[in-house]
Amino acid sequence: MYKKVETVFHGRPLWMESGRMAKQADGAVVIGYGESMVLVTVVAEKKTREGVDFFPLTCDYQERTFAAGKIPGGFFKREGRPTEKETLTSRLIDRPIRPLFPDGFRSETQLIATVLSHDKENDPDILAVTGASAALQVSDVPFLGPIGCVRLGRVDAAFVVNPTVSDLDRSDLNLVVAASRDGIVMVEGGAKELPEEVILEALFLAQREIQTLLDLQDELRRALGKPKRPVVEPQVDRELFALFEQEAIPRMKVAFQTPTKQERAEAVRRAEEQAIAALAARFPDRVSELKVFSEEVKSRVMRAAIVKEGRRVDGRGLEDIRPITCEVGLLPRAHGSALFTRGETQALVTTTLGTSSDEQKIDALIGEQFKKFMLHYNFPPFSVGEVRFLRSPGRREIGHGALAERAIQAVLPPEDSFPYTIRVVSEILESNGSSSMATVCGATLALMDAGVPISAPVAGIAMGLIVEGEEVRILSDILGDEDHLGDMDFKVAGTARGITALQMDIKVGRVTREVMQAALYQAQRGRLQILEQMKQAIALPRPEVSQHAPRIVTLKIKPEKIREVIGPGGKVIRGIIEETGVKIDVEDDGTVIIASSDLKAMNRAIEIIQGITAEPEVGRVYKGIVRRIVDFGAFVEILPGVDGLLHISQIGPGRVAKVSDVLKEGEEILVKVLEIDKSGKIRLSRREAIKSGEEARQGQPNPKAKSGAGDGP
Numbered sequence: 001m002y003k004k005v006e007t008v009f010h011g012r013p014l015w016m017e018s019g020r021m022a023k024q025a026d027g028a029v030v031i032g033y034g035e036s037m038v039l040v041t042v043v044a045e046k047k048t049r050e051g052v053d054f055f056p057l058t059c060d061y062q063e064r065t066f067a068a069g070k071i072p073g074g075f076f077k078r079e080g081r082p083t084e085k086e087t088l089t090s091r092l093i094d095r096p097i098r099p100l101f102p103d104g105f106r107s108e109t110q111l112i113a114t115v116l117s118h119d120k121e122n123d124p125d126i127l128a129v130t131g132a133s134a135a136l137q138v139s140d141v142p143f144l145g146p147i148g149c150v151r152l153g154r155v156d157a158a159f160v161v162n163p164t165v166s167d168l169d170r171s172d173l174n175l176v177v178a179a180s181r182d183g184i185v186m187v188e189g190g191a192k193e194l195p196e197e198v199i200l201e202a203l204f205l206a207q208r209e210i211q212t213l214l215d216l217q218d219e220l221r222r223a224l225g226k227p228k229r230p231v232v233e234p235q236v237d238r239e240l241f242a243l244f245e246q247e248a249i250p251r252m253k254v255a256f257q258t259p260t261k262q263e264r265a266e267a268v269r270r271a272e273e274q275a276i277a278a279l280a281a282r283f284p285d286r287v288s289e290l291k292v293f294s295e296e297v298k299s300r301v302m303r304a305a306i307v308k309e310g311r312r313v314d315g316r317g318l319e320d321i322r323p324i325t326c327e328v329g330l331l332p333r334a335h336g337s338a339l340f341t342r343g344e345t346q347a348l349v350t351t352t353l354g355t356s357s358d359e360q361k362i363d364a365l366i367g368e369q370f371k372k373f374m375l376h377y378n379f380p381p382f383s384v385g386e387v388r389f390l391r392s393p394g395r396r397e398i399g400h401g402a403l404a405e406r407a408i409q410a411v412l413p414p415e416d417s418f419p420y421t422i423r424v425v426s427e428i429l430e431s432n433g434s435s436s437m438a439t440v441c442g443a444t445l446a447l448m449d450a451g452v453p454i455s456a457p458v459a460g461i462a463m464g465l466i467v468e469g470e471e472v473r474i475l476s477d478i479l480g481d482e483d484h485l486g487d488m489d490f491k492v493a494g495t496a497r498g499i500t501a502l503q504m505d506i507k508v509g510r511v512t513r514e515v516m517q518a519a520l521y522q523a524q525r526g527r528l529q530i531l532e533q534m535k536q537a538i539a540l541p542r543p544e545v546s547q548h549a550p551r552i553v554t555l556k557i558k559p560e561k562i563r564e565v566i567g568p569g570g571k572v573i574r575g576i577i578e579e580t581g582v583k584i585d586v587e588d589d590g591t592v593i594i595a596s597s598d599l600k601a602m603n604r605a606i607e608i609i610q611g612i613t614a615e616p617e618v619g620r621v622y623k624g625i626v627r628r629i630v631d632f633g634a635f636v637e638i639l640p641g642v643d644g645l646l647h648i649s650q651i652g653p654g655r656v657a658k659v660s661d662v663l664k665e666g667e668e669i670l671v672k673v674l675e676i677d678k679s680g681k682i683r684l685s686r687r688e689a690i691k692s693g694e695e696a697r698q699g700q701p702n703p704k705a706k707s708g709a710g711d712g713p
Contacts, residue, residue, distance in 0.1 A: 003223040005216045009033070010161045010209075012122065016131070016216055018138050018224050027139025029220070031131035033162070035119035037067075040131035044109040044141045044229075053292070055101055056108040061089040061128050067118045068365040085364065087398045089113075089125040092149075093132050096178035096186035099507050100144040104233040109141060118365045121164040126151050129178055134217045140226040147185060148213030149178040152202045154194075159202060161209050165366060175199075175502075177206035181214060183510035190406035193456070193498035196520040204513055240279075240286065244293045248275035252301040259314045261344050261432040261480070262385060268298065299485045306475070307468045313481055314343070321461070321477045321526055322433070326441075326537035328449040335546040336450025338537075340442035342477070342530075344432035346383075349442030351450035353549040354421040355595040356585045373412055375424040377401035377439055383431045400436040401426070404460070407440045407493035407501035408447070411454040418453060419552050419593055420545075432480050434462030440493045440501075441534060448538045451545035458500055459530040460493035463523050465515070467508050474519050476526045492523040496531055550583070550595040551602055557613040559590045564612050564641070572612070580605040614639050616682055618673050621689050626667045629659050636671055636684055644682030646671055651686050 006015035012034045022028035025041040032038075049056055063086055065072045065079065072078055082090070093111060101109075113128035129149035136143040153163030153171035160167055168174055175189030184207050191199065251271035258264035275297075276290045283290070305311050310318060322343030331337040336351035360371040377400045381388045393401075404426065412422070424446060426439035437460030444457045464478035465488035475482055483489050487508040493501040545551070557565065565586060566573045573584055582596035582605045592609060596602040616622070622638035633647040648656055656662055663669065671684040672692065 001224055003220060005219045009212060016134050016220055018220060026141055027135040029131050029134040031127045033127055034122040035117055036122040036124050036127060037117040038113050038115050038124045038127045038131050040113045040128060040135045042111050042135045042139050042141055044107045048106045049108055052106055055106060057098055059090050059094040059111045061086050061093060061113045063115045063365055067115045073363050084398055087395050088402055089128055091395055091399050092125060092188060093129050095505050096147050097132055102142050102144060102231045105142055105231045120366045126176060130213050134220060137217050137221040138224045140229050142228045142231050146214050146217040147178050147180045148210035150206050150209050151176050152206050159205055173202060175202055177203060179207040179210045185506050187502060187504035190501045191499050192410045193495050193500060195498045196524055199499055200517055200520060241293055243279060244275060244290055245297060247278045248297045249301060251275055252297055256301055256313045302481060302485050303466050303468060306466050306473050307471050314479060318473055319476045319522060321529055324533040326445055326534050328445050328538050333548055335549040336446040338442045338445030338449055340438050340445060342438055344430050345435055345438045346430040347435060347438040347442040348427045348429055349446040350425050351446040352423045353450060353545060355550060355583050356421060356593055358421040372415060373409060373422045375401050375405035375443060377404060377426045379428045383428045403436050403501055403503050404439040404443060407458055407460060408443050410500040411456050411458055413453045419554050433478060434491060437462050437491055445534060445538060448541040451542040453541050456495040457531055457534055458493055458495055459527050459534060461523050461526040461530060463490040463519050464488060472515055474522050476522055490519055494527055496528060550597050552593060552595045553602060553606060555592040555609060557590045557592055561613040562586055565609055576605055576608050612640050616642060616673050616676060618676055621670055621672045623668055624671050626663050626665050629663060629665055634659055634663050644684040646684040646686055653687055
């Protein structure tokens with residue numbers, strides 16, 4: 001059976017269909033917007049995986065280059081490992097979907113979103129999120145949806161729902177929001193230092209607009225939806241649970257008062273073992289159930305202390321931020337370095353400056369792009385006291401790095417004033433709480449230490465939420481335990497002026513506008529406090545880049561002069577590079593970028609290029625070379641490849657009978673440009689150069705010229 005539902009959504013056709021493609025999947029939907037299309041499928045194993053205490057869900061987003069009418073680059077001419085965009089979009093699908101499966105559902109489930117068409121204006125990533133929900137809605141897989149997803153932009157202070165790629169070029173906001181009927185479930189995005197009230201308005205505008213997408217899914221489900229599989233929720237023996245609580249709660253309360261992470265984890269483990277051992281003799285065949293109870297008791301103890309006593313596991317109040325230390329300039333050869341420590345979270349962050357040849361080339365569906373700023377995040381196992389194989393960066397590392405990169409991007413200097421390629425690397429050395437927000441703080445410090453003229457320092461903070469009935473508690477600077485056992489993870493980064501990046505995942509069904517507003521403003525207070533701590537280490541970017549960084553100078557030449565700088569087959573530019581050892585990049589618009597750590601070599605390269613590209617000016621005196629002597633004068637080269645005529649009447653103060661009596665070919669003389677006619681012919685005067693005294697001021701008199709001055713009759 002086939003069904004298509006459609007509407008016009010903010011000026012463009014939006015539609016969903018099911019029953020035509022991928023019919024052997026448990027659920028399949030094609031969603032389109034403009035001329036962008038995504039196929040999303042869901043398949044879940046019929047049997048529940050035994051022995052797992054988590055939901056085995058995999059979400060994959062894949063772009064096919066045929067969607068944009070392209071052939072892949074590379075030797076094999078086919079798609080390879082997931083790109084950063086594909087990885088980030090896979091996370092974008094997973095985060096709002098995962099909490100909406102019922103407890104007890106443990107069948108391995110896979111969602112695959114495949115881009116079939118990309119019109120280069122409507123980004124398929126938000127379609128993949130909505131399409132995933134729609135595929136689950138028509139399938140037999142139990143799902144507590146639907147959800148929808150939109151992007152919010154802001155152009156000329158007006159919000160734009162689902163902005164096009166060209167809209168985003170002019171937007172100071174790029175916010176992806178996923179929401180259900182009840183409220184917002186996921187946020188990911190960045191802004192250019194926008195105030196909290198603007199972000200708040202954008203979030204709830206997005207939530208209202210998403211209702212249209214939910215209506216379409218409901219219509220599709222009513223037409224094609226399969227009966228949902230029964231889910232057997234875990235049965236809890238209330239009597240046994242009550243006995244376990246009696247044994248565990250007193251011990252857990254004491255254990256959770258241990259202030260440091262490793263010691264607290266050990267104390268909680270011992271409390272758990274003691275509580276289980278106290279009941280194991282009476283219930284020897286039910287030890288596995290007791291272990292399951294332990295997670296619930298941990299959550300109740302931690303949450304009760306926060307809600308009833310206002311006390312967190314490390315003894316802080318709800319808004320307290322852990323002690324912060326900031327150090328810069330630790331690594332002598334790095335261009336910029338910083339060590340940012342907040343409680344038991346520590347990031348060593350470095351900045352490296354490069355030239356345009358170090359830019360990252362991205363072969364995206366919308367076309368070839370180049371990145372001049374990269375932030376890479378590494379999370380080694382020792383940072384949490386674990387042992388595991390080192391692998392290439394996973395989805396988490398890529399996602400955390402992208403969040404921090406977005407937070408910093410808004411304050412970077414424009415390329416025309418700071419033409420460096422910038423790479424920031426964050427090595428997480430300890431983790432208990434938000435290491436991505438520590439990365440934001442450390443990146444700011446490392447950039448300033450490297451002399452990058454950022455417009456303002458950026459700090460980040462992770463917020464948490466505990467909801468118990470009508471009681472709501474917002475936590476600043478959350479720990480790992482509070483993230484794991486809490487109801488919201490809300491990361492906010494920004495300057496003193498406003499927000500530059502945020503990310504939010506909500507585990508409860510609804511967060512009101514009032515709670516969201518309170519969280520944003522509490523995050524603002526924490527952010528300002530952290531910024532003050534950072535300023536004590538370094539308040540402003542260093543006035544100069546590191547002595548180990550390349551110096552970069554930008555020249556502007558006329559585009560028609562580019563061929564003269566490059567020369568036939570690149571001969572001229574190669575010669576300059578070989579002579580000076582500098583790096584030179586020439587852009588199509590006439591921008592010439594020269595990079596070198598040797599100031600003398602750079603100045604020499606600048607001198608050569610300026611000589612090649614200079615144009616003669618009327619009234620200016622030049623040191624020229626006599627190239628050819630004729631009866632009526634001499635042709636003098638005043639610039640590389642530029643000759644002018646020095647008439648015999650303009651050679652000396654007196655009359656010159658024969659040119660060769662005064663001048664010799666190859667001789668250097670000073671001449672003044674008298675005239676450049678419409679055809680470009682140049683008339684020169686040596687007499688005027690001598691008369692104006694330029695020869696004496698240059699301090700380079702021409703002996704031959706002086707002796708020849710009196711040779712005339």
